[in-house]
Structures are given as C-alpha cells and as structure tokens.
Amino acid sequence: MKSAFSRFALVGLVAVLAACDSDSNAPAATASIRVVHGSPDAPAVDVFVDGQPVLTNVAYQAASPYLEVKAGTRNVQVRAAGGGATVIDADLVKQDGDVHTVIATNVLASIEPLVLTDDNSAPAAGNFKLRLVHGAPNVGLVDIYITAPGAAIDALTPDLTNIPFKGVSSYIEAPAGQYRVRITPAGTKTVAIDTGTLDLVAGQIRTGIAVESTGGGAPLSALLLADKN
CATH class of the missing domain: 2.60.40 (Immunoglobulin-like)
Structure with a gap:
C-alpha cells in the first residue's frame, strides 16, 4: 500500500483559512477538509473553496493535507488544471469541528464527489x-x-x-x-x-x-x- 503524498502547490490559503474576526477576540468556528484526486482518467485538477484557489495541479492519486476553513456552507469546485472546465461543484455544510475528506471519484465522464465524515478521535490505548x-x-x-x-x-x-x-x-x-x-x-x-x-x-x-x-x-x-x- 503506497502512501498518498502531496504533488501540488498550496496557493491562496489566506483567503479561505479560518481566522478571528477583526472586531472580536472570540475565535471563529472552523472545520477541516482534505481533497483526494481519485478519478483515474481525469487530468490534473485545481481545487477552489468559495471561489478561491487552494490547491493547484493535483495529480491522480494525490491527497492534500487537511485544510482549515470557516464553518458554514462552503462551496468546493474542482476544475481541470490551468483554467479548465469545472467538473465538480458541490456545497458542503460544515459545523464547528467537522472533519471531511472529499474524494473526486468515478471516471471523468461521470466524475463526482464522495464526501467522507472523518472521525479522528483517538482509538483506545494501544x-x-x-x-x-x-x-x-x-x-x-x-x-x-x-x-x-x-x-x-x-x-x-x-x-x-x-x-x-x-x-x-x-x-x-x-x-x-x-x-x-x-x-x-x-x-x-x-x-x-x-x-x-x-x-x-x-x-x-x-x-x-x-x-x-x-x-x-x-x-x-x-x-x-x-x-x-
């Protein structure tokens, strides 16, 4: 079993990373999302969250690290790399603390998101x-x-x-x-x-x-x- 590793650049994260409100000391509600390119005949892709590019040139079988985003309804788009067509356009409702993995899956003609809810709570000791x-x-x-x-x-x-x-x-x-x-x-x-x-x-x-x-x-x-x- 090979380990998925990053083969892409992280860009524009400041625009979508969760941050504290400028007029409040309370931290913003945040969630996490990870993206996996799992469509075998699809080209490399770029990933956008709420219209902002967060991942570029994601190759098949590559997986991003977890990205922290603001809680709420987040729009995730997957586009062919370099300004190509949008192949996935999905809204995700993210509650505070939610962790999801989004796999771009199926063949290119039927590409779709498979959204997994991740449970990263610790297993029992040992x-x-x-x-x-x-x-x-x-x-x-x-x-x-x-x-x-x-x-x-x-x-x-x-x-x-x-x-x-x-x-x-x-x-x-x-x-x-x-x-x-x-x-x-x-x-x-x-x-x-x-x-x-x-x-x-x-x-x-x-x-x-x-x-x-x-x-x-x-x-x-x-x-x-x-x-x-």
Missing part, C-alpha cells in the same frame, strides 16, 4: 483505527481480508464482503501490530490488491482507498492516507 474505501469505478463488488502478514486467505471468511464502488467501511479498531490487507472480487480468492505488511502503530488513524492505475483499470493499488499521527 489500538489503531483503519477505514477502507472502494474507489475503483471499473471494479465490481469486492471482499476484503485483514490478516496477519503470513496468513493464507484460502480458508478464511472475508472481514468485509460485497463492498460496492464508493462503499466505505466503518472504522476498524484493533491492537497495534503488523497486518496485511487483501482485496478480491467478491466471492473469489483472486487477490486484486495486496498491501503487503503494514506496521500500524498505536494511536494511528488511517484511511485506505482502493484505486485503479492511471487511465483506469488494472493493476489496482491502495492509497494509505494518514488521518492522524
């Missing part, structure tokens, strides 16, 4: 939390196995079954240690994604997203987003 997302638009239902690194899945029952495209698991909380995630077409043992050994540390919160290759289709892979720690 545990981690992991959430999994089916983000591969050309792939049908899948099963997911979460095992020890050396375990064979032939005789195992999947931990998650029949997950559709855009399906999102609940947070899985488990003791820190080494794990391996494998994803198969539903009802089969044919592995489409194998993360290899994952070292999941106490206190970590991670989101894993199944994605296709650039342009769409196989080989599939997984992005691992660091939600916390």
Whole structure:
C-alpha cells in the first residue's frame, strides 16, 4: 500500500483559512477538509473553496493535507488544471469541528464527489483505527481480508464482503501490530490488491482507498492516507 503524498502547490490559503474576526477576540468556528484526486482518467485538477484557489495541479492519486476553513456552507469546485472546465461543484455544510475528506471519484465522464465524515478521535490505548474505501469505478463488488502478514486467505471468511464502488467501511479498531490487507472480487480468492505488511502503530488513524492505475483499470493499488499521527 503506497502512501498518498502531496504533488501540488498550496496557493491562496489566506483567503479561505479560518481566522478571528477583526472586531472580536472570540475565535471563529472552523472545520477541516482534505481533497483526494481519485478519478483515474481525469487530468490534473485545481481545487477552489468559495471561489478561491487552494490547491493547484493535483495529480491522480494525490491527497492534500487537511485544510482549515470557516464553518458554514462552503462551496468546493474542482476544475481541470490551468483554467479548465469545472467538473465538480458541490456545497458542503460544515459545523464547528467537522472533519471531511472529499474524494473526486468515478471516471471523468461521470466524475463526482464522495464526501467522507472523518472521525479522528483517538482509538483506545494501544489500538489503531483503519477505514477502507472502494474507489475503483471499473471494479465490481469486492471482499476484503485483514490478516496477519503470513496468513493464507484460502480458508478464511472475508472481514468485509460485497463492498460496492464508493462503499466505505466503518472504522476498524484493533491492537497495534503488523497486518496485511487483501482485496478480491467478491466471492473469489483472486487477490486484486495486496498491501503487503503494514506496521500500524498505536494511536494511528488511517484511511485506505482502493484505486485503479492511471487511465483506469488494472493493476489496482491502495492509497494509505494518514488521518492522524
């Protein structure tokens, strides 16, 4: 599982970052948003919040850090990089303290936002939390196995079954240690994604997203987003 990393510039953040009112000492209500480019055949994109550019030239499979914005109704637009057409135009209602991940997903002709509500509250002592997302638009239902690194899945029952495209698991909380995630077409043992050994540390919160290759289709892979720690 490869880690999603920034491959873009952050611009114009002053215009949208939450700040204190000039006539009040009380801090403004704020929320957080993270953006992931998950549309396999879409070009690089620019992201705007309330009409202001906040991310530029976001490549496929890239993820932004969390951006702090004012609470309230925020308009998020995704446009083809360099002044191209708007492909996503969505309003998000953000309450104070809300944390969301917005994935630009599906193929370009049907691109759409998948909005996840992130729970970055700490897991129990000694545990981690992991959430999994089916983000591969050309792939049908899948099963997911979460095992020890050396375990064979032939005789195992999947931990998650029949997950559709855009399906999102609940947070899985488990003791820190080494794990391996494998994803198969539903009802089969044919592995489409194998993360290899994952070292999941106490206190970590991670989101894993199944994605296709650039342009769409196989080989599939997984992005691992660091939600916390």
